[in-house]
Amino acid sequence: MELTITTPALFFSAISLLMLAFTNRFLALAALIRSLHGQYLSNPDVIVLKQIRNIRTRLHLIKQMQIAGISSLLLSVLCMFLIYIDLMLAAHIIFGIAILLLIASLFLSVWEIQISVKALDIRLSDIEDAKQ
Numbered sequence: 005m006e007l008t009i010t011t012p013a014l015f016f017s018a019i020s021l022l023m024l025a026f027t028n029r030f031l032a033l034a035a036l037i038r039s040l041h042g043q044y045l046s047n048p049d050v051i052v053l054k055q056i057r058n059i060r061t062r063l064h065l066i067k068q069m070q071i072a073g074i075s076s077l078l079l080s081v082l083c084m085f086l087i088y089i090d091l092m093l094a095a096h097i098i099f100g101i102a103i104l105l106l107i108a109s110l111f112l113s114v115w116e117i118q119i120s121v122k123a124l125d126i127r128l129s130d131i132e133d134a135k136q
Contacts, residue, residue, distance in 0.1 A: 005096075009087045012080035012099055015106065019077045022109065026073065029116070030066050033059055051126060058123045065116040072109035076102045 037059055044052045079102035086095035 007083075007087060007092065007095055007099060009084050012083040012087075012102065015077060015080040015102065019073050019080075019106065022073050022113075023070065026066055026069050026113070030063070030070075033063060033066070051129075054126050055123060058119060058126065062116055062119050062123070065112050065119070069109050069112040069116065072105045072112065076105035076109065079105065 037056075040052055040055055040059070043049075044056070079098050083095045083099040083102060086092075086098060
């Protein structure tokens with residue numbers, strides 16, 4: 005495979021958009037945490053505790069997603085430098101690792117989405133229980 009300096013540069017836009025999405029998820033969780041904190045202080049509830057446990061897991065996943073994404077971007081820049089100084093074997097290895105980190109970031113994102121859906125199920129079950 006021929007690796008040119010523009011190949012790792014293609015990651016820039018993709019990773020930037022992913023980081024924006026990950027940051028938006030983080031900010032939404034931060035707002036939810038503040039809301040649940042106040043709700044739990046005024047009315048301690050088992051459902052709120054389940055949601056808090058769920059959110060803690062999601063926060064850790066988002067942190068890992070961001071670390072993997074940023075590391076992928078950093079390695080892409082390093083790969084570009086290695087291509088520039090004509091260290092092609094090292095550039096290929098670093099680019100491969102950058103791809104693997106991007107894949108890991110995407111898998112973590114899917115996992116976080118599944119947990120997010122579980123959180124919504126908890127909330128919906130709370131509403132259904134209140135109706136009965």
